[in-house]
Amino acid sequence: MRFIQKMNAKSQLQNAIDAALHGVDFSGVAPETLQVAKATNPQFGDYQWNGALPLAKALKMKPRDIAADVLGRLDVSDIAEMPEIAGAGFLNFRIKTSWLENALNEAQNDARLGVESARETGKFVVDFSSPNVAKPMHVGHIRSTIIGDAIVRLLRFKGHQVVTDNHIGDWGTAFGKIIVGWKSDLDEKNLASDPIGEMERLYKLINERAKSDASVEDLARSETALLQSGDEENLKIWERVRDLSQEQFDRIYALLGIEFDVALGESFYNPRLPALVDELLAEGVARESEGAVAIFSDGKAEPKDDPFLINRDGQWTDFPAIIRKRDGAATYATTDLATLEHRLKEWAPDEVIYVVDARQQGHFRQVFAAFKRWKPEEEMRFSHVSFGTILGDDGKPLKTRSGENVKLQELLDEAQSRALAIVTEKNSAYDDQTAQNIARAVGIGAVKYADLSQNRATDYLFSWDKMLATQGNAAPYLQIAYTRVRSIFRKAQSEGIEMENAPIHLIEPSEIALGKQISRFSEAIDAALVDYRPNALCDYLYELAGSFAAFYRDCPVTQAGAEVRNSRLALCALTARVLQTGLGLLGIETLEQM
RNA sequence: GUGCCUGUAGCUCAGCUGGAUAGAGCGUCUGACUACGGAUCAGAAGGUCGGAGGUUCGAAUCCUUCCAGGCACACCA
Structure with a gap:
């Protein structure tokens, strides 16, 4: 029996199509071309099925004949009007209002708003944020942190088990300099x-000295070695540095409303590294080269797809992954392999997701390939969810005027103060604390939404005006849409109208359109998870706000007769809940008033 | 040089497992204020989807090639 989602018209139609295709030989056709899709244009209805065209090619028949044949065996009478065959052989579906009303009435009595759990739930480890100790978190961390958190929320909402792991950069040669x-x-x-400023100052100071004085460099190296061999004094300093840094992380994560299950930093894996390298050597995955230990190509892939080869001057030459340097120290590739090993042992996930900058793609290709060579029997999947750079007005990576990285704390502070200025300008009646709270939700929400609403693959231009806009695809607009719905309830209450979960009955076109958009919530969540692209959910919510605006314009709620009024109140309540839940999945708060 | 990513309206961006007339917002112009939040809504103008080939009944989407920009290219993470 196929998995049916009650409130999901698309999956129900798909189900009916699949049933109608039973017995048809479509072995020569890519299955994804037989999917029901949202109509490309409202004039073609709500959903369309284009499968007759590729099927016709494979079966050497006329598309319209195939469409007619499928139509003859198709039963969608519960969901949609009898479909028309249009154009070259498209099947166009129009959702029945009766189906829609049923779906909405079920949704309003469902804590999950009719969104069902995934057919097969899995276990995921999501690795994101990864700040460095003794340094301020900066813009470079926001995309990973925000996108990672949204993906985690989406996966959990679909019923998957998720372990979030913050792979903090708390080890490495930089520590020698800090200790010096x-x-x-x-x-x-x-x-x-x-504390962060002071630790950063110390690092920069020694780093500067080491450039001109080789003895400082040597000193730093020996302090690193001392630390690694467990020297008590150095260990104490390191722990202090780590604790002070963690306080900074905690403050920022609290502001962002983000939590991690575990935060196993690089240092956690350090004890494992020497043996791991020996193991890879013994198993023949790695070998010695020029005094270092590295993993080379096994020659099984095409050169251009082989992460251990690189083309230089027309020649494919080795591009190994170093796992032990000449000086005996491990590298981050080694740590990443140890990390994967640990995650496998500890959680046995179906998939490990790395939400990391696109620039590290080459590195992850090597690590994933190396792990597969090391443990070929494991079926654990890997995803590198990469993203582009945040650019300033000049089209170059965002920096301060003096060329420094923009500190995350300062950026979030500015977001809130800008939001506060807007809030107090529009509505000065709030007391201080209320205004501050609104500014926090609006400012932080704006920063998050700006990041999430963009296709993560592309670089994007950072713009305060755009992200704090009360119109267009921005967080404040969606938050306002939510407050506008809520204000209807305040109005109703002030007029003594009783609120209840009344049956929803759709009459006006814009009321039906709103209902349809609500019924697509589940589709939007699925779309956002296909390639881990939260912007699909953003687009949906923006369209939902638009549908509500049209409804709000055309359909009086509180002034309508009791039956219509109660139905519309129920529709409004559902709209608000979808907005709130959807924004919540993006890590963005909603407010009753703003 | 090789690989990866990107190039869509004046600007910022969707759309890219091929589907029927390429969509938003901003900006510009025009409307709607005795208002369930005008922090809003409606309408208009605006495009040879970087160029050129190709595959296909059908290409912004797939392939080839060129142009432009970004990024990455052993012993830093």
Whole structure:
């Protein structure tokens, strides 16, 4: 028995099509071309099936004949009007209002708004955010953090098991320099008032000295070695640095409303690395080369698809993944392999998702391929959910005027203060605390939505005006749409109208259109998860707000007669819940008033 | 040089598992304020989908090639 989603017209129609195709030989046709799709144009109805065309090619028949044949065996009478055969052989479906009313009435009595869990739920580990210790979080971290969090929320909503792991950069050669600085130049007062700033100052200071003085470089290296061998004093400094950094992360994550299940930093895997390299050597996955240990091509893939080959001057040459440097230290490829090993052992996930910058694509291709060579029997899948860069007005990666990375805390503070200015300008009646709270939800929501509403593959231009706009595809517009719905209920209440879950009965065209859009919530969530593209859900919510605006214009609610009024109140309540739930899946808050 | 990503309206972006007339927002122009939130809504103008070939009944979408921009290219993460 196929999985049927009650409120999902698309999946129900698909089901009917599949049944009608039973017995038809479509082996020569790609299955995805036989899918029901949303109509490309409202004049063609709500959904369309174009499968007759590819099928006709494979079976050497006329498309319209196939469409007619399918139509003859098709029973969609519960869902849609009898479809028409249009154009070359398209089947166009118009959803019946009776089906829609049923679906909406079920949705309003369902905590999940009619969105069913995934057919097969799985276990996922999602790796995102990954800030570095002793450094301020900056713009470079927002996309990973925000997109990663949204993906996690979406997966969980669909019933999947998810472990979130923040792979913090808390190890590496930079620590030697911080320790050198900590011992010689620590300013306790500074550390107390601005710990991150002080730690960053120490690193920069020593880094600068090391450039001109080789002995400083050597000192840093020996401090690193001491730390790694468990020197008590250095370990204490390192722990202090880590704790102070974690306080910063916690503050920012609290502001963003993001939580992690675990935060196993790079240091967690450190003890495992030497043996891991030996194991890969012993198993023949890696070999020695020029004093280092590295993984080379196994020659099984096409050169251009082989992550361990690179073309240089017309020649395909080795591009190995170094897992032990000449000086004996491991690299981040080694750590990433150890991380995958640990995740497999600890959680046995179906898929590990890395939400990381597109620039690291080459690295991840190597790590994933190396892991497969190491443990070929494992079926764990890997996804690198990559994303582009945030650009400034000049079209170059966003920086401050002095060329520094924009600090995340400062960016979020500015978002809130800009939001506060807008809130107080539009409505000065709020007390301080209320205004601050609205500004927080609006400012943070704007930053998140700006990131999520864009196709993650592309770079995007950072614009305060665009993200804080009360019109267009921006968070404040959607938050306002929510408050406008809620204000209907305030109005109703003030007029003593009783609210109840009345049966929804759709009359006006814009009322039906709103209902249809609500019924597509489930489709939007699925679309957002296909390639991990939250912008699909953003587009849906924006269209929902638009549908509501049309309804709001055409259909009086509180002034209507009791029966129509109650139905419309129920439709409004459902709209609000979908907006709130949908924005919630993006990690964005809604407000009763703003 | 090789690989990956990107090129769609004046600007910012959707659409890219091929489907019937390419969509939004901003900006421009024109309307709707005795208002269930005008922090809003409606309408108009605006495109040889970077160029050229090809596959197909059908291409913004797939293939080839060229042009432009970004990124990455062993012992930093």
